[in-house]
Amino acid sequence: MDRDQMNMIVELMEVSFVLVETALYLNTHPNDERALRLHNNASTQYVQLEEMYQARYGPLKNTGMSRYPWAYIDEPWPWEINFNFN
Template sequence: MDREQMDSLVELMETSFVITETALYLDTHPNDERALQLHNTYSQRYSELKSIYQAKYGPLKNTEMSRYPWGYIDGPWPWEINFTNF
């Protein structure tokens, strides 16, 4: 995994974290318009980042569409990523 791929993956994870946290917050504060806007902004950004990542590096999950040949196994597997080297 090169530096660019690692940076893309980290940005996807950070964006996913914001989406999860804002969703949890909105469960108890459904009328917070600012939080909803933040959630929607990050949801849209996540979709964009995911599309870019998958076009370049292949599927993130085994439930995603794959080009031929099956690309999910090309790795690295999540437990093989050494984030301390980046």
């Protein structure tokens, strides 16, 4: 895995974290327009990042479109990535 691919995965994880946290917050604060804008912007950003990643490196989930041959099983699996940025 090259540095660009790892950076994209880290960015996807960061944006995904924002999506989860803002969704949880909005469950209890549904009238917070600022939080809703943040959530919607993160959602748009996540979709764009996911599309860019999958165009370059293949599917992130087994529910997405795949190239031939089936590429989802290619290594490394997400939990096998060494996130050592030293």
